Amino acid sequence: GAGVSQTPSNKVTEKGKYVELRCDPISGHTALYWYRQSLGQGPEFLIYFQGTGAADDSGLPNDRFFAVRPEGSVSTLKIQRTERGDSAVYLCASSFAPPREQFFGPGTRLTVL
Amino acid sequence: DQQVKQNSPSLSVQEGRISILNCDYTNSMFDYFLWYKKYPAEGPTFLISISSIKDKNEDGRFTVFLNKSAKHLSLHIVPSQPGDSAVYFCAASGRNAGGTSYGKLTFGQGTILTVHP
Numbered sequence: 561g562a563g564v565s566q567t568p569s570n571k572v573t574e575k576g577k578y579v580e581l582r583c584d585p586i587s588g589h590t591a592l593y594w595y596r597q598s599l600g601q602g603p604e605f606l607i608y609f610q611g612t613g614a615a616d617d618s619g620l621p622n623d624r625f626f627a628v629r630p631e632g633s634v635s636t637l638k639i640q641r642t643e644r645g646d647s648a649v650y651l652c653a654s655s656f657a658p659p660r661e662q663f664f665g666p667g668t669r670l671t672v673l
Numbered sequence: 674d675q676q677v678k679q680n681s682p683s684l685s686v687q688e689g690r691i692s693i694l695n696c697d698y699t700n701s702m703f704d705y706f707l708w709y710k711k712y713p714a715e716g717p718t719f720l721i722s723i724s725s726i727k728d729k730n731e732d733g734r735f736t737v738f739l740n741k742s743a744k745h746l747s748l749h750i751v752p753s754q755p756g757d758s759a760v761y762f763c764a765a766s767g768r769n770a771g772g773t774s775y776g777k778l779t780f781g782q783g784t785i786l787t788v789h790p
Contacts, residue, residue, distance in 0.1 A: 564716070602782050603717065603780050604780070610776070615775065618777075658775065664718070666716045
């Protein structure tokens with residue numbers, strides 16, 4: 561079956577712009593997660609959805625970051641007023657209800673100039 | 674506060690020998706542990722997991738050992754193959770104060786494994 565897909569694979573934007581990153585989870589997975597990874601580091605948790613609701617958003621760094629999953633499947637991570645420090649690879653993962661192994665997509669590489 | 678630590682940034686092993694990757698954690702609430710492998714420009718790939726009720730889990734060439742008293746886990750790869758060369762991450766999750774299991778994974782910094790032919 562299809563794995564987790566993320567679009568776009570690369571996004572280059574200018575400081576101050578708004579970006580949206582999309583994640584399509586594995587069909588049937590109820591949980592969806594967003595992480596971001598900087599060079600030389602492990603993935604860092606951002607937010608976790610169980611169904612349509614955010615079960616844990618403690619990893620969102622500030623109110624410029626927001627994520628939605630309106631129908632319990634596809635999710636969008638939204639970043640307002642991007643800053644150069646937001647540059648990273650944004651990873652999405654999905655799973656059955658935790659604790660279970662999470663399956664990751666290929667990531668979106670965001671570069672803020 | 675790094676709750677999951679992989680203290681070896683890199684490991685080099687000869688093909689056919691054993692690779693041992695180590696991971697330490699500090700949060701006693703962690704009760705589920707995973708290992709992931711990552712190739713460049715790809716997302717992490719799940720390898721193997723272990724619940725805190727066990728001390729060993731094996732899947733083919735991969736075995737994970739958990740020492741709860743030492744808050745330490747390790748991944749053994751036997752025999753190592755050149756295709757195993759990648760970055761390996763350990764990760765952990767646990768229950769919150771209310772006893773509800775949560776899905777947030779906390780990752781270590783990764784160990785670069787190189788297996789030489």
